Amino acid sequence: MNLDLHCHSTASDGALAPGELVRRAAAQGVDVLALTDHDQLEGLPEAREAAHAAHVRFVDGVEISVTWRGVTLHVIGLHVDPTEETLLAGLRSVRSGRLERAREMARSLEDAGIHGSFEGALRHADKPAMVSRTHFARYLVEIGAVSDIRHAFRRYLVAGKPGYVPHRWAALAEALAWIRAAGGQAVLAHPGRYALAAGAMDALMLEFRSAGGEGIEVVTGSHTPDQYALFAALATKHGLAASRGSDFHGPGEGAELGALPALDARLRAIWRHWEL
Ligand code: AMP
Ligand code: MN
Ligand code: MN
Ligand code: MN
Numbered sequence: 001m002n003l004d005l006h007c008h009s010t011a012s013d014g015a016l017a018p019g020e021l022v023r024r025a026a027a028q029g030v031d032v033l034a035l036t037d038h039d040q041l042e043g044l045p046e047a048r049e050a051a052h053a054a055h056v057r058f059v060d061g062v063e064i065s066v067t068w069r070g071v072t073l074h075v076i077g078l079h080v081d082p083t084e085e086t087l088l089a090g091l092r093s094v095r096s097g098r099l100e101r102a103r104e105m106a107r108s109l110e111d112a113g114i115h116g117s118f119e120g121a122l123r124h125a126d127k128p129a130m131v132s133r134t135h136f137a138r139y140l141v142e143i144g145a146v147s148d149i150r151h152a153f154r155r156y157l158v159a160g161k162p163g164y165v166p167h168r169w170a171a172l173a174e175a176l177a178w179i180r181a182a183g184g185q186a187v188l189a190h191p192g193r194y195a196l197a198a199g200a201m202d203a204l205m206l207e208f209r210s211a212g213g214e215g216i217e218v219v220t221g222s223h224t225p226d227q228y229a230l231f232a233a234l235a236t237k238h239g240l241a242a243s244r245g246s247d248f249h250g251p252g253e254g255a256e257l258g259a260l261p262a263l264d265a266r267l268r269a270i271w272r273h274w275e276l
Pocket of ligand 2: 008013134249
């Protein structure tokens with residue numbers, strides 16, 4: 001069974017509309033798909049309907065931005081109830097502030113010789129309130145400042161670079177509480193991306209689990225094969241389930257839908273109790 005439990009549509013920073021995304025997943029052989037837009041549930045109805053038509057099983061998901069010990073983390077909610085008020089209100093609060101952050105990013109990029117990036121990024125965003133670094137990255141590629149999205153991040157958009165503006169997202173305990181209130185399962189996204197010392201990574205897993213987190217991503221587009229093994233071991237060590245997701249954002253922008261290796265069969269999969 002091919003499960004892809006992490007991807008993005010134009011409802012956040014993906015390049016494809018929810019329906020197109022689902023049809024692409026079906027064409028790639030995905031059997032079970034979770035749409036997990038950043039801090040946003042608006043893509044779910046269209047995706048769910050398209051999945052029904054394409055005979056893909058669909059999971060309502062979300063990826064919540066969190067600040068933990070000063071580091072930005074992402075927490076996935078799977079099987080969340082998209083009408084649940086605690087979650088909706090929480091996500092609204094996380095989203096507020098993106099537009100103002102984007103203005104600051106553009107001012108700072110202006111000083112670095114990049115002009116017009118606020119308007120430019122917004123042109124790439126479906127909804128201004130969801131503007132993200134990814135939209136700035138697409139603008140930087142568009143004007144030829146960099147050759148691709150990866151370089152846009154490396155040269156302009158990560159900590160220490162001109163377009164990086166620190167931002168305060170949700171607290172870890174809040175994000176987990178919203179996901180649980182909405183009946184979902186919480187999965188720590190791409191742990192290999194976080195710049196944490198080994199001790200802090202263990203502390204994160206302990207805190208995540210004791211606050212109700214159930215799993216971590218092991219196989220993701222953000223991990224190297226060595227990291228699949230490393231985080232498989234950490235999942236086992238901390239009694240957390242394992243998940244698999246491409247983190248697909250668009251054609252040619254990273255991992256393809258449903259194309260990563262399968263989870264090691266010895267791992268406890270996050271979907272083990274799902275009716276599939
Ligand atoms: P934001 O929520 O606006 O800070 O944007 C975060 C998004 O930027 C992530 O969800 C990824 O889609 C993308 N991103 C972050 N770091 C990188 C990177 N190093 N390379 C490519 N995309 C990245
Ligand atoms: Mn993203
Ligand atoms: Mn993420
Ligand atoms: Mn993601």
